[in-house]
Amino acid sequence: MSSSNNNKRRKVMKKMLLATALILFFVPGFGQDLFINEFLASNDACCADENGEFDDFIEIYNGGTEAVDIGGMYITDDLAAPTEYQIPDTAPDSTTIESGGFLLLWADKESEQGILHVEIKLGGGGEQIGLFASDGVTPIDTLTFGEQTTDVSKGRNPDGGETWEFFTSPTPGATNGGASVSDPVNLPEAVALEQNYPNPFNPTTTIRFSLEAHGDVSLQIYDVSGRLVETLVSSRMEAGEYNVEWNAVSHPSGIYFFSLTSGGEQITKKMLFLK
Structure with a gap:
């Protein structure tokens, strides 16, 4: 291949790389500085919405330097x-979060009550x-x-940080740091995996486990041959x-093993499925 052809190819590659770089630079991000900052999944008498109703809430925090519209x-x-539910983009005045600001979504499955009421509901059981x-x-x-x-919320402390705490005095729409935050609720002291219940079972059983810290977790089912099911x-x-339910209806009767891996620890227990 001639040197002139090589030069042409190099020029074309440079143009392509430059175009790619410009696209990456100018295309806006997807809101990477937004955080789920606090939530309350069981609200009996803690925090009322604008209608006086005690609904679950999800707080979004903008840790970036620019306002972000979540519409x-x-x-x-x-x-x-x-x-599952798309936040309406018809009212940016209501769905835009200023830099360092907070936005409250009411998880009540009553979107007819307002643009910040979303069609999901949180479960207090996890x-x-x-x-x-x-x-x-x-x-x-x-x-x-x-x-x-x-009536106890869970949130990041500080705002947007990696550490999560329980707050007996929730702070919806406000910072999680400072005097407004109460003492956290006790957390598990170790990774633990309990025996499934019921056992034997047909066809569903519940597996309960505890985590002492946040991190990567896997819970897997194996058959007696060691094959991942x-x-x-x-x-x-x-x-x-946490409680996780396993429905074994599509699997044959027999002995199975469930294995929890978290924080470098692995715990395995045996269970019996009888049809």
Whole structure:
């Protein structure tokens, strides 16, 4: 190949690289500085919405330097269904979060009450929360939480930080730091995996486990030959207690093993499925 052809190819490659760099520079981000900052999954008498109703809430914090409009983004309580509910993009005055600001979403399944009322509801027994970009694919922030206490919220401290705490005096729409935050509720002191219940079972059983700190967690089911049958959990989870149900209806009767891996620890127990 001639040197002139090589030079032409180099010039074309340079132009392509430059174009790619310009696209990456100018295309706006998906809100990478937004955080699920606090939530309350069991609200009996803590915090009322504008209608005087005690609904679950999710607080979003903007830790970036620019205002972000979350209109058009998706909120879900099931990470396997990221497009469960799209936040309306028709009222940017209500859905824009200023730099360092907070926005409260009421998880009450009553969107007719206002643009910040979303069609999901949180479960006090443990669930998931996910904020996804307007493409319905890109995660902005996600979390999986365990069993909650009524009127006690859980939030990041400091705002947007990695540490999660329980607050007996929730702070919806305000900072989680400072005097307004009460003492955290006690957390598990170690990673633990309890025996499934019922056992033997047919066809569903519940597996309960505890985490002492946030981190990557997996909960997997194996058959007697050591073959992986199903992965029940594979995500980053916060400290707390969790219940996971396994439905074995599509599997044959027999002995199975369930294995929890977290923080470099692995715990395995045996269970019996009888049809």
